[in-house]
Amino acid sequence: MQSNHEVLHTSSFRWIDLTAVFIFRKSTFFNVLTKSQAAAEHFPFCTIDPNESRVPIPDERYDFLCQFHKPPSKVPAFLNVVDIAGLVKGAHAGQGLGNAFLSHISACDGIFHLTRAFEDEDIIHVEGTVDPVRDMEIIHEELRLKDEEMIGPIIDKLEKMAIRGGDKKLKPEYDVMCKIKSWVINEKKHVRYYHDWNDKEIEVLNKYLFLTSKPMIYLVNLSEKDYIRRKNKWQEWVDSHDPGALVIPFSGSLESQLQDLSEEEQQKHCTEHKTQSALSRIIKAGYAALLLEYFFTTGPDEVRAWTVRKGTKAPQAAGKIHTDFEKGFIMAEVMKFQDFKEEGSENAVKVSSQGARGDEGKSPVISGADSGREIQTTMKMETSSFSSLTHRMHKRK
Numbered sequence: 001m002q003s004n005h006e007v008l009h010t011s012s013f014r015w016i017d018l019t020a021v022f023i024f025r026k027s028t029f030f031n032v033l034t035k036s037q038a039a040a041e042h043f044p045f046c047t048i049d050p051n052e053s054r055v056p057i058p059d060e061r062y063d064f065l066c067q068f069h070k071p072p073s074k075v076p077a078f079l080n081v082v083d084i085a086g087l088v089k090g091a092h093a094g095q096g097l098g099n100a101f102l103s104h105i106s107a108c109d110g111i112f113h114l115t116r117a118f119e120d121e122d123i124i125h126v127e128g129t130v131d132p133v134r135d136m137e138i139i140h141e142e143l144r145l146k147d148e149e150m151i152g153p154i155i156d157k158l159e160k161m162a163i164r165g166g167d168k169k170l171k172p173e174y175d176v177m178c179k180i181k182s183w184v185i186n187e188k189k190h191v192r193y194y195h196d197w198n199d200k201e202i203e204v205l206n207k208y209l210f211l212t213s214k215p216m217i218y219l220v221n222l223s224e225k226d227y228i229r230r231k232n233k234w235q236e237w238v239d240s241h242d243p244g245a246l247v248i249p250f251s252g253s254l255e256s257q258l259q260d261l262s263e264e265e266q267q268k269h270c271t272e273h274k275t276q277s278a279l280s281r282i283i284k285a286g287y288a289a290l291l292l293e294y295f296f297t298t299g300p301d302e303v304r305a306w307t308v309r310k311g312t313k314a315p316q317a318a319g320k321i322h323t324d325f326e327k328g329f330i331m332a333e334v335m336k337f338q339d340f341k342e343e344g345s346e347n348a349v350k351v352s353s354q355g356a357r358g359d360e361g362k363s364p365v366i367s368g369a370d371s372g373r374e375i376q377t378t379m380k381m382e383t384s385s386f387s388s389l390t391h392r393m394h395k396r397k
Contacts (some may be wrong), residue, residue: 015052015080016110016286025272026153029114029221030083032255033279050104051083057287057294058280062305064341066296077305079287082108102146102211111216111288112282113139117234118223118253132220133237140190140241154208155181155265176204184212192216193243215289218247219282227251228275246285250278297321 010308034060066074084104105111115132155177162170179201183189190212191205205213220234232249258266260275270276291310295317296303306320319326343349 003140014111015082015108016290028080028256029252032252032259033282035083035259049355050085053083054078054080055283057283057305059305061337062303065296065303069298069300069303071298071300073300073302073304075302075304077287077292078308079283079290081112081286083357102142104213105143105211106209107393108214110214110286112219113216115219115234118221118226132234136218136234136237136241144184144188144190147191147210148211150208150210151177151181152186172200173204176201179300180205180210184210190242202256216242216245216370217285217289218242220247220249221252222249224251224257227254227278228273244291246287248278248282250282255279257319 030051030053034055056078059076062076068285082104113136114128115135117132118130122166123190153284155174158170158174158177161167162174168299180191183194184191192213192215197205218238220232222231227249228251230249232247235247238245238247254275255277258269261269267278292307293312294305295305298304304319308317315326315329318329339349340346
């Protein structure tokens with residue numbers, strides 16, 4: 001059975017929220033992350049309407065393919081990011097932006113939970129003090145309480161129809177909702193914490209898309225000094241409250257400094273201070289949390305990344321480009337990306353003893369670091385993971 005994280009968020013476009021308990025400079029970090037120009041002022045509710053942007057996924061293989069082919073058109077894979085208003089305690093009951101804030105989270109597929117862990121008298125915190133654990137607890141509870149608010153009416157409606165009305169078809173859904181109620185309301189836990197939902201239960205969860213089912217990545221904003229010292233004392237709290245979730249420490253101050261430097265100056269600064277930017281890790285983690293992969297079509301005219309859901313089979317991935325590719329799919333032929341890079345061409349890999357190749361049949365799952373280009377009736381494909389495989393798909397003539 002698939003893990004619940006693989007099935008509890010199913011929108012077509014895959015957006016990830018950047019949210020926090022009201023702390024200023026959240027939107028500043030959004031601007032650094034996405035290279036945007038969203039308003040970022042030092043007063044409450046500076047962000048009211050969501051700011052949407054997208055950021056390219058860093059990938060050395062994409063860079064290599066662009067350099068290799070030097071095409072006029074280059075299209076990387078992107079992570080869509082939304083900067084929404086900060087949350088305040090009581091949001092589920094209408095405090096702050098209340099339901100508007102929570103509806104923005106509902107529209108997205110994952111959450112970057114940004115929390116502040118540095119002192120600065122010039123940067124106000126809505127709670128008056130800096131306490132990352134308290135802030136994480138506030139957001140956790142507000143999301144859970146909003147789900148609790150949703151669950152009651154759903155169960156009442158199902159009970160009326162399935163129990164009192166005798167609609168046997170709805171009885172299984174009613175039973176699942178009672179289990180969800182016990183977990184979220186009685187146990188006071190998030191949906192995603194429970195890792196043993198069966199397939200039928202997952203169908204119900206996907207129908208309602210509760211806020212606590214969404215994957216969450218914790219971004220802890222440290223002072224530059226603490227970041228360089230690699231402090232991460234909040235991992236213990238996350239491990240006990242959100243098992244398996246990822247915590248990424250970073251320094252917004254450092255990232256802002258690096259943004260204003262040239263690439264050479266950035267490298268020099270990081271070398272001198274024995275540190276590095278966390279943006280690449282954050283972007284890749286967000287993309288992975290949404291269970292997305294991508295493959296490349298490459299050639300002298302264009303290098304393009306195509307996003308698909310994790311686990312997509314090769315024929316359906318080919319259909320992303322054109323429906324005829326899916327209809328006429330025969331098989332996938334495999335070569336290692338590293339071999340392609342080292343040998344310099346597909347033909348060279350064919351004659352090289354190091355160029356291990358093989359057929360994967362008609363419906364291989366797209367996985368591994370595949371590199372490719374469309375060549376007449378042949379297409380090779382690349383995904384976002386790093387196991388170094390290349391799928392080539394033959395289209396019927």
